Amino acid sequence: DQQVKQNSPSLSVQEGRISILNCDYTNSMFDYFLWYKKYPAEGPTFLISISSIKDKNEDGRFTVFLNKSAKHLSLHIVPSQPGDSAVYFCAANGATNKLIFGTGTLLAVQP
Amino acid sequence: KAGVTQTPRYLIKTRGQQVTLSCSPISGHRSVSWYQQTPGQGLQFLFEYFSETQRNKGNFPGRFSGRQFSNSRSEMNVSTLELGDSALYLCASRGRTSGTTDTQYFGPGTRLTVL
Numbered sequence: 001d002q003q004v005k006q007n008s009p010s011l012s013v014q015e016g017r018i019s020i021l022n023c024d025y026t027n028s029m030f031d032y033f034l035w036y037k038k039y040p041a042e043g044p045t046f047l048i049s050i051s052s053i054k055d056k057n058e059d060g061r062f063t064v065f066l067n068k069s070a071k072h073l074s075l076h077i078v079p080s081q082p083g084d085s086a087v088y089f090c091a092a093n094g095a096t097n098k099l100i101f102g103t104g105t106l107l108a109v110q111p
Numbered sequence: 112k113a114g115v116t117q118t119p120r121y122l123i124k125t126r127g128q129q130v131t132l133s134c135s136p137i138s139g140h141r142s143v144s145w146y147q148q149t150p151g152q153g154l155q156f157l158f159e160y161f162s163e164t165q166r167n168k169g170n171f172p173g174r175f176s177g178r179q180f181s182n183s184r185s186e187m188n189v190s191t192l193e194l195g196d197s198a199l200y201l202c203a204s205r206g207r208t209s210g211t212t213d214t215q216y217f218g219p220g221t222r223l224t225v226l
C-alpha cells in the first residue's frame with residue numbers, strides 16, 4: 001500500500017514560470033513532510049520541510065504548502081530554472097521514524 | 112563539515128554471493144538509515160540504527176541485515192544475492208537527537224548490480 005503518492009511521473013515547465021509538484025498521503029499519523037531533489041547517480045538532496053502544525057513554509061524560490069484535511073502537499077518553485085531539472089521526491093515521517101517516500105516526479109525545465 | 116560517505120560507489124556481484132556496503136554519517140549524527148532505490152519502487156526503507164541499536168525495520172527479507180558501530184558508522188549486508196537486489200542503496204544520517212523532525216541527509220549511494 002503506497003502511503004505517499006506522487007501521481008505525476010513527469011512535469012515540463014518553461015524557464016521563469018512556476019513549477020508545482022504534488023503529493024498525496026493516506027496516513028493521518030504523519031506529522032513531518034519533506035521534499036528532496038535527486039540528480040542521476042547522486043543521493044537525494046534535502047530541499048525544504050514542513051511540520052503538520054503549519055500550512056506553509058518558504059525558503060527562497062521554494063514554498064511547500066500542506067493541506068491536512070485533504071492530506072495533500074505541494075512544492076512550488078518560482079521562478080523555475082533549468083538547473084531545477086531533476087527528480088523530486090516527497091517524503092513523510094511519523095512517530096515510527098521511518099521516512100516514507102513517494103515514487104518521484106521528473107521535472108524538466110525548458111530554457 | 113563532511114557529508115555522508117558511502118563505499119564502494121559501484122559493485123558488481125553474481126547471484127548467490129553476499130555483499131557488504133559501508134556508510135559513514137555526518138560527524139555527530141547518531142542515526143543512520145538505509146534505503147533501496149529501484150526504478151519501479153522508488154525509495155524503500157530498509158532499516159534505521161540509532162546508537163548501535165536497530166530502531167526500525169522495513170519490509171525486507173532477512174537476507175538484508177545491518178549493524179552500527181560505536182563511531183556511528185554503519186554497514187549493510189545482503190546475503191544470497193538475487194537479480195532483483197540490483198539497485199541503488201542509499202544511506203542517510205540524521206541529527207543528534209532521536210526526534211522525528213531531524214532532517215535526513217543522504218550519501219551518494221552504492222550502485223549494486225547482480226548478474
